[in-house]
Amino acid sequence: xxxxxxxxxxxxxxxxxxxxxxxxxxxxxxxxxxxxxxxxxxxxxxxxxxxxxxxxxxxxxxxxxxxxxxxxxxxxxxxxxxxxxxxxxxxxxxxxxxxxxxxxxxxxxxxxxxxxxxxxxxxxxxxxxxxxxxxxxxxxxxxxxxxxxxxxxxxxxxxxxxxxxxxxxxxxxxxxxxxxxxxxxxxxxxxxxxxxxxxxxxxxxxxxxxxxxxxxxxxxxxxxxxxxxxxxxxx
Numbered sequence: 001x002x003x004x005x006x007x008x009x010x011x012x013x014x015x016x017x018x019x020x021x022x023x024x025x026x027x028x029x030x031x032x033x034x035x036x037x038x039x040x041x042x043x044x045x046x047x048x049x050x051x052x053x054x055x056x057x058x059x060x061x062x063x064x065x066x067x068x069x070x071x072x073x074x075x076x077x078x079x080x081x082x083x084x085x086x087x088x089x090x091x092x093x094x095x096x097x098x099x100x101x102x103x104x105x106x107x108x109x110x111x112x113x114x115x116x117x118x119x120x121x122x123x124x125x126x127x128x129x130x131x132x133x134x135x136x137x138x139x140x141x142x143x144x145x146x147x148x149x150x151x152x153x154x155x156x157x158x159x160x161x162x163x164x165x166x167x168x169x170x171x172x173x174x175x176x177x178x179x180x181x182x183x184x185x186x187x188x189x190x191x192x193x194x195x196x197x198x199x200x201x202x203x204x205x206x207x208x209x210x211x212x213x214x215x216x217x218x219x220x221x222x223x224x225x226x227x228x229x230x231x232x233x234x235x
Contacts, residue, residue: 006020033048065078066089099168114188128180130156142164143160149197194223
């Protein structure tokens with residue numbers, strides 16, 4: 001498969017610097033991730049983090065990480081965090097990548113599928129697993145929350161699912177579903193709401209709760225007066 005279009009379609013409206021990363025897992029599968037920026041710059045997800053968390057959220061173990069951005073100063077962190085090897089991904093080699101299948105196809109009840117995904121969450125610090133599902137016209141793309149030894153390097157389930165979907169799915173995205181195992185009420189954090197607002201502004205967020213009830217919201221209801229790109233003079 002040629003993943004050059006993934007590289008070229010990186011979501012980089014602010015830096016205009018596309019990047020893509022490839023993770024090879026210990027189980028022999030390959031995962032990809034592209035850069036996904038946000039109008040709130042610190043919430044941007046670089047390609048390496050996207051690809052690594054794609055692998056981890058699929059219940060796999062990363063072994064090698066290749067990136068087109070050889071100046072990524074976070075590579076040493078990922079090497080130490082996961083005991084992986086890193087290297088340069090040359091643009092001419094983007095046609096020789098065969099990504100693993102991550103789409104969940106089938107007629108599933110979202111809450112049942114979410115419940116089955118909670119055990120994939122890597123939450124050694126908080127012990128608070130969360131799962132997310134993003135609807136596409138072909139099935140679901142999942143995410144779980146992944147914590148790191150440096151807390152700010154982790155991502156919530158909603159952002160993992162969204163970054164994966166923006167990388168793997170070329171069509172329009174649908175509604176987002178969220179479930180946490182603990183607590184009476186599931187709800188995205190403020191950072192996730194900001195990221196969701198940039199990509200799913202007209203979609204609904206389904207919050208599945210511990211008592212199997214759900215509440216459904218548009219992101220504008222969850223994050224009124226959000227920060228948008230017209231606020232930046234260079235966007």
